Amino acid sequence: MEQKDVIIRLEHISHSFGEKKVLEDINLYIKKGEFITFLGPSGCGKTTLLRLIAGFLSPDEGIITLEGKDISALPPYKRPLNTVFQRYALFPHLDVYDNVAFALKLQKLPVDEINARVQKVLKLVSMTDYEDRNVESLSGGQQQRIAIARAIVNQPKVLLLDEPLSALDLKMRKDMQIELKEMHKKLGITFIYVTHDQEEALTLSDTIVVLNDGRIQQIGTPTDIYNEPQNAFVADFIGDSNLLDGTMIRDGKVRFAGHDFDCVDSGFGENTPVDVVVRPEDIYIMNNTDAAQFTAVVKSCIFKGVHYEMYVDSDAGYELVIQDYNAFEVGSEVGLIIKPADIQVMHKERLCNTFEGEMTSATSVLFMDAEFDCLDCGLQKGDKVKVEVDFDKIDLLDDSHESDVEAHIRNLLYKGDHYHLEVKTAEGYTFFVNTNDVWDRNDLVGINILPEDIRLSKLENE
Amino acid sequence: MKTKKVVSQIYLWLVLAVLYAPIIFIAIFSFTQAKSLGNWTGFTLDLYKSLFTGATSGSQALMEALKNTLFIALVASLVSTVLGTLAAIGIFNMRGRWKKSIQFLNNVPMLNPDIITGVSLFLLFVFLGVSKGYTTIILSHITFCTPYVVLNVMPKLVQMNPNIYDAALDLGANPFQAMLKVIIPQLKTGMLSGFILAFTMSLDDFAVTYFTAGSSGIDTLSTFIYADVRKGGLTPELKPMMTIIFLLILVVLLFVNLRAVKNTKKS
Numbered sequence: 001m002e003q004k005d006v007i008i009r010l011e012h013i014s015h016s017f018g019e020k021k022v023l024e025d026i027n028l029y030i031k032k033g034e035f036i037t038f039l040g041p042s043g044c045g046k047t048t049l050l051r052l053i054a055g056f057l058s059p060d061e062g063i064i065t066l067e068g069k070d071i072s073a074l075p076p077y078k079r080p081l082n083t084v085f086q087r088y089a090l091f092p093h094l095d096v097y098d099n100v101a102f103a104l105k106l107q108k109l110p111v112d113e114i115n116a117r118v119q120k121v122l123k124l125v126s127m128t129d130y131e132d133r134n135v136e137s138l139s140g141g142q143q144q145r146i147a148i149a150r151a152i153v154n155q156p157k158v159l160l161l162d163e164p165l166s167a168l169d170l171k172m173r174k175d176m177q178i179e180l181k182e183m184h185k186k187l188g189i190t191f192i193y194v195t196h197d198q199e200e201a202l203t204l205s206d207t208i209v210v211l212n213d214g215r216i217q218q219i220g221t222p223t224d225i226y227n228e229p230q231n232a233f234v235a236d237f238i239g240d241s242n243l244l245d246g247t248m249i250r251d252g253k254v255r256f257a258g259h260d261f262d263c264v265d266s267g268f269g270e271n272t273p274v275d276v277v278v279r280p281e282d283i284y285i286m287n288n289t290d291a292a293q294f295t296a297v298v299k300s301c302i303f304k305g306v307h308y309e310m311y312v313d314s315d316a317g318y319e320l321v322i323q324d325y326n327a328f329e330v331g332s333e334v335g336l337i338i339k340p341a342d343i344q345v346m347h348k349e350r351l352c353n354t355f356e357g358e359m360t361s362a363t364s365v366l367f368m369d370a371e372f373d374c375l376d377c378g379l380q381k382g383d384k385v386k387v388e389v390d391f392d393k394i395d396l397l398d399d400s401h402e403s404d405v406e407a408h409i410r411n412l413l414y415k416g417d418h419y420h421l422e423v424k425t426a427e428g429y430t431f432f433v434n435t436n437d438v439w440d441r442n443d444l445v446g447i448n449i450l451p452e453d454i455r456l457s458k459l460e461n462e
Numbered sequence: 463m464k465t466k467k468v469v470s471q472i473y474l475w476l477v478l479a480v481l482y483a484p485i486i487f488i489a490i491f492s493f494t495q496a497k498s499l500g501n502w503t504g505f506t507l508d509l510y511k512s513l514f515t516g517a518t519s520g521s522q523a524l525m526e527a528l529k530n531t532l533f534i535a536l537v538a539s540l541v542s543t544v545l546g547t548l549a550a551i552g553i554f555n556m557r558g559r560w561k562k563s564i565q566f567l568n569n570v571p572m573l574n575p576d577i578i579t580g581v582s583l584f585l586l587f588v589f590l591g592v593s594k595g596y597t598t599i600i601l602s603h604i605t606f607c608t609p610y611v612v613l614n615v616m617p618k619l620v621q622m623n624p625n626i627y628d629a630a631l632d633l634g635a636n637p638f639q640a641m642l643k644v645i646i647p648q649l650k651t652g653m654l655s656g657f658i659l660a661f662t663m664s665l666d667d668f669a670v671t672y673f674t675a676g677s678s679g680i681d682t683l684s685t686f687i688y689a690d691v692r693k694g695g696l697t698p699e700l701k702p703m704m705t706i707i708f709l710l711i712l713v714v715l716l717f718v719n720l721r722a723v724k725n726t727k728k729s
Contacts, residue, residue: 054628054632055631056628056631056632075631075636076628076631076632077631077632077633077634077635077636081632082632082633083628083629083632085625085628085629086625087623087625088623089623089625089626089628089629090626090629091626091629091630091644091647092623092626092648093647093648093650102630102633102635102643103633103634106633106634106635106639107634150633151632151633154633154634
């Protein structure tokens with residue numbers, strides 16, 4: 001079972017900070033010599049995962065093995081891994097040489113050897129002749145190089161990099177990306193890289209692990225992740241995309257944006273609700289409307305350097321974004337074609353909100369720590385129930401005082417003709433809402449649900 | 463325009479004169495032998511001589527008090543620096559409400575009037591049955607000095623990149639080595655200013671020492687002078703001693719300031 005080329009294996013890793021679960025049941029293996037990236041928005045748990053591997057945290061559950069040995073309980077100074085920290089974390093009281101030599105001096109190596117190894121890594125990061133410089137007198141990019149030199153001088157089996165380029169300006173970042181990639185090739189060791197920048201992840205990695213809310217969303221090569229996202233989150237997070245609700249009519253036929261399209265996906269069953277993603281560069285746009293699958297009116301057209309980015313309103317009322325080398329006049333009617341292979345069909349993660357609740361009377365039910373009126377359907381006080389509410393049946397209110405539930409908008413996805421919002425209550429419950437209203441991330445909202453929109457079914461007591 | 467400048471100059475010198483007149487007054491009269499302050503009986507270095515040779519019983523007692531003062535201040539401020547630094551690191555790594563409460567509790571002893579600290583320590587030692595002496599004085603001084611060290615070290619911790627401790631561990635240092643080789647060097651300046659502040663607080667103290675020395679017969683400068691005045695008249699050698707202490711402080715301050723100027727110029 002144990003593959004020879006696996007260097008690190010994470011099994012059932014969970015971790016919480018106090019009450020808050022930041023990682024849940026992470027399973028992952030990392031191959032020797034691989035450049036692997038943990039990618040996700042802030043707060044998704046990617047840095048926590050890296051710190052668990054480095055040993056600064058120990059997992060609540062699960063084990064971490066390095067070359068087959070369990071290292072979960074090993075303190076960081078006994079793990080043969082080294083880290084490049086966010087904002088460098090160089091030692092300000094030491095000069096460049098002593099920073100790089102820190103690990104070697106701790107091992108009490110002979111002076112000649114320390115010297116030789118420090119010189120070697122300084123050369124590798126093109127920072128020779130800087131030995132005596134005070135680290136705080138160096139530029140951000142130079143400090144970054146020293147941080148890398150310090151981390152690789154001890155010849156770690158794995159190099160961990162925690163958003164190492166985030167403090168650099170754009171130009172510098174691009175240059176450093178290329179250098180990191182070359183360094184990875186030259187050193188031949190495993191790189192584990194953490195970033196929230198999807199472009200950086202696509203550029204650098206052999207493998208990308210997309211994380212959100214403490215769970216792995218998808219693991220794959222950059223092309224896999226981009227071309228075949230497995231769910232709406234990944235599709236939205238990586239690159240630009242048109243994300244739409246659709247219905248898989250049968251194998252090879254999907255309906256979305258008001259039209260039926262041929263596609264290459266199968267195995268979803270018949271008339272199954274799905275998420276559909278089409279990349280903006282994969283929609284063919286032309287002035288000829290006769291040969292098109294459907295038509296649209298151009299709403300805006302912006303020059304982006306290499307291509308034009310256009311927003312169009314389709315004939316069925318969906319807003320789509322299209323990238324093309326040619327500009328189309330705003331207000332003109334255009335024809336659109338989407339090829340079967342360019343349509344990515346994904347399982348929906350959920351079809352409606354489901355909660356566990358308890359009847360507080362025949363016509364009221366308690367869920368999400370709040371009481372809601374419901375229709376009398378023969379249930380009695382104290383009955384445990386499964387509560388279902390459709391996404392579009394939850395009203396969001398501007399004024400949270402009018403409601404028993406206070407919640408924040410966590411995430412939003414635009415689905416062409418409506419927004420799909422992820423909302424989290426103060427008590428930590430998460431629910432999803434479809435709405436045409438425009439909300440912003442972190443908006444504070446109250447909620448209202450009509451009694452007839454609450455579906456109840458009794459849970460059998462065990 | 464010109465008169466305005468002159469007026470402001472006069473004002474400045476007036477303020478300085480008021481501030482420094484008392485010490486200059488003592489310095490001048492340290493060079494004469496007259497028993498009562500204010501009488502000039504001709505220039506002489508006799509008081510300096512007798513201070514250092516211990517020619518009179520008064521000067522001997524004075525020197526003894528000075529030694530006590532310095533000894534107590536040195537021990538108390540050294541211990542406070544160690545305790546305060548550890549406490550600051552501990553508090554810094556706490557989270558949430560606890561951190562806030564402990565920081566608040568740290569500030570209370572500094573604002574608490576000395577007399578209350580003194581009396582309550584006195585009562586505590588009586589209650590615990592600890593006999594009065596160096597132990598009680600030094601323990602008390604450590605008690606009121608430590609919060610100042612915490613207060614001086616804390617900002618250094620806040621400025622520090624939070625990852626450098628992790629970085630040291632990552633590079634193979636065990637927690638003790640990381641503390642010694644990475645954290646302490648970052649806190650050095652804060653610890654030094656905490657130490658100096660603790661030292662001067664201890665030198666200065668009267669109320670706490672008075673209550674915790676009890677009848678042990680141990681006198682620091684402040685309690686000695688207090689007793690001396692009540693016996694009638696100050697020991698004359700006090701004047702040269704005050705002058706010397708003032709000059710020493712002046713030299714130290716000048717040195718520190720000049721170094722600071724040099725450092726800012728360098729960077």
